Amino acid sequence: MKYLDEYRSEALAQKLVNEIRRILTRPWVLMEVCGGQTHTIVKYGLDNLLPPEVELVHGPGCPVCVTSLEMIDKAHAIASRPDVIFCSFGDMLRVPGSAGDLLILKSRGADIRVVYSPIDCLKIARANPDKKVVFFAIGFETTAPANAMSVWQARRQGIHNFSILVSHVLVPPAMASILQSPLNRVQGFLGPGHVCTVMGFQEYEPIAARYQVPIVITGFEPLDLLEGVLMTVRQLEAGQARVENQYQRIVAREGNRVAQDLINQVFEVCDRKWRGVGSIPKSGYKLRYEFREHDAERLFEVKEIDTQESPVCISGLVLKGVKKPHDCPAFGKECTPDHPLGATMVSAEGACAAYHAYGRHLQLKGEPKSRPAPEVAAP
Amino acid sequence: MCLAIPGKVIAIDEDPHGVKMARANFGGIVKQVCLEYTPDVQMGDYVLVHVGFALGKIDEEEAMRTYKALEELKQLGELDVPEVSLPPPDAPEPTEARNEISR
Ligand code: SF4
Numbered sequence: 001m002k003y004l005d006e007y008r009s010e011a012l013a014q015k016l017v018n019e020i021r022r023i024l025t026r027p028w029v030l031m032e033v034c035g036g037q038t039h040t041i042v043k044y045g046l047d048n049l050l051p052p053e054v055e056l057v058h059g060p061g062c063p064v065c066v067t068s069l070e071m072i073d074k075a076h077a078i079a080s081r082p083d084v085i086f087c088s089f090g091d092m093l094r095v096p097g098s099a100g101d102l103l104i105l106k107s108r109g110a111d112i113r114v115v116y117s118p119i120d121c122l123k124i125a126r127a128n129p130d131k132k133v134v135f136f137a138i139g140f141e142t143t144a145p146a147n148a149m150s151v152w153q154a155r156r157q158g159i160h161n162f163s164i165l166v167s168h169v170l171v172p173p174a175m176a177s178i179l180q181s182p183l184n185r186v187q188g189f190l191g192p193g194h195v196c197t198v199m200g201f202q203e204y205e206p207i208a209a210r211y212q213v214p215i216v217i218t219g220f221e222p223l224d225l226l227e228g229v230l231m232t233v234r235q236l237e238a239g240q241a242r243v244e245n246q247y248q249r250i251v252a253r254e255g256n257r258v259a260q261d262l263i264n265q266v267f268e269v270c271d272r273k274w275r276g277v278g279s280i281p282k283s284g285y286k287l288r289y290e291f292r293e294h295d296a297e298r299l300f301e302v303k304e305i306d307t308q309e310s311p312v313c314i315s316g317l318v319l320k321g322v323k324k325p326h327d328c329p330a331f332g333k334e335c336t337p338d339h340p341l342g343a344t345m346v347s348a349e350g351a352c353a354a355y356h357a358y359g360r361h362l363q364l365k366g367e368p369k370s371r372p373a374p375e376v377a378a379p
Numbered sequence: 380m381c382l383a384i385p386g387k388v389i390a391i392d393e394d395p396h397g398v399k400m401a402r403a404n405f406g407g408i409v410k411q412v413c414l415e416y417t418p419d420v421q422m423g424d425y426v427l428v429h430v431g432f433a434l435g436k437i438d439e440e441e442a443m444r445t446y447k448a449l450e451e452l453k454q455l456g457e458l459d460v461p462e463v464s465l466p467p468p469d470a471p472e473p474t475e476a477r478n479e480i481s482r
Pocket of ligand 1: 312315325328329335336340
């Protein structure tokens, strides 16, 4: 398929690996921010192709994984109401809340539907005027234009029975929070190519300068990722810390202005709690007051929620790049994609699920080439 | 979840509510795509699509330039290194019915 297959050439992958090997003089730890990148890296085994001096740690960029437990429980409370049709992207259905997942609710008779796009919910709302249609609006900046448009169009078309439960998260504050942590090992970033398609990469420049880390905006195909690693290592070896753009075929420095305009009209920045990580200031979007008619959090009073997280899960440390999935005692044993204990085992982009899907739980102990992570207590 | 894939625009029109829409071909699968964020897109352009929205146009020249730059690397670093082998691009996806767009 055009613009996909060309970026999967084995011969070019080998040249890139050779070049990385040639310029390396010491070990470096790089983090790929996005779950989609983690998925490609593990699927193609790119981390095992790289010289052992280059360690890839996996970032917090899976929105399904970082949606807070409170928010999942809130979604359950709303979806259980008989007057509600609850719509969601497919992979949110299996994320464990304090009392099971949305699929269990569905099996008990709740009207829960999987949609391909939030805009499809408008059709459902028009067809069911006696019901309240609620969309679970999760995602990073990549998904914000779609979610913003659904609310914008609902208002423009006078669809009053449509609302969204917003749990949007933003990448730059999460990167800053990783870099500020005393446990941080990350020395360079492969930046999130699709987030930057929308937002551009100006907002990453102060992060690179302040924390002296190279950030290379990178695509999602094997050659994109290997070239991103090469560009990051080149900067590290030269003592540089700039924002560079590997994904030039799609990302422009200023991003998509039309999309940013609509996002800013519909959403405003707020503090946001990340699952496994905790609250990060100014790291999310919520609906502006003008759109309160479409704000599910305002429309549905949800009582205080008592959340219950699995005690063995270390996904918070996995999301911060401090630990790898196979460092978790439950990985591949009590915790599998069929019985996920934590959110990073649910989405195909969660690091635990990616490792499991590509058989990393079958590797002999000690074989994975990640260096031991520092010993820390689970938060 | 942040997966976005390139598709070729094969028809442009408006939906009954005045929203700019297109049909795009993703390697044989044709889907509806909203073009409100990419108003300049023409028939035949490649766009990057996420949850039913085109987020940007793919710059064909830039795509070729990147690829050429990668090919030129062939002249570099002829080191004696073990063979790299990538699984074929259509290697089986491990999880069952995955919602491709929403992952
Ligand atoms: S393997 Fe399961 S329990 Fe362990 S960190 Fe990952 S999601 Fe949590």
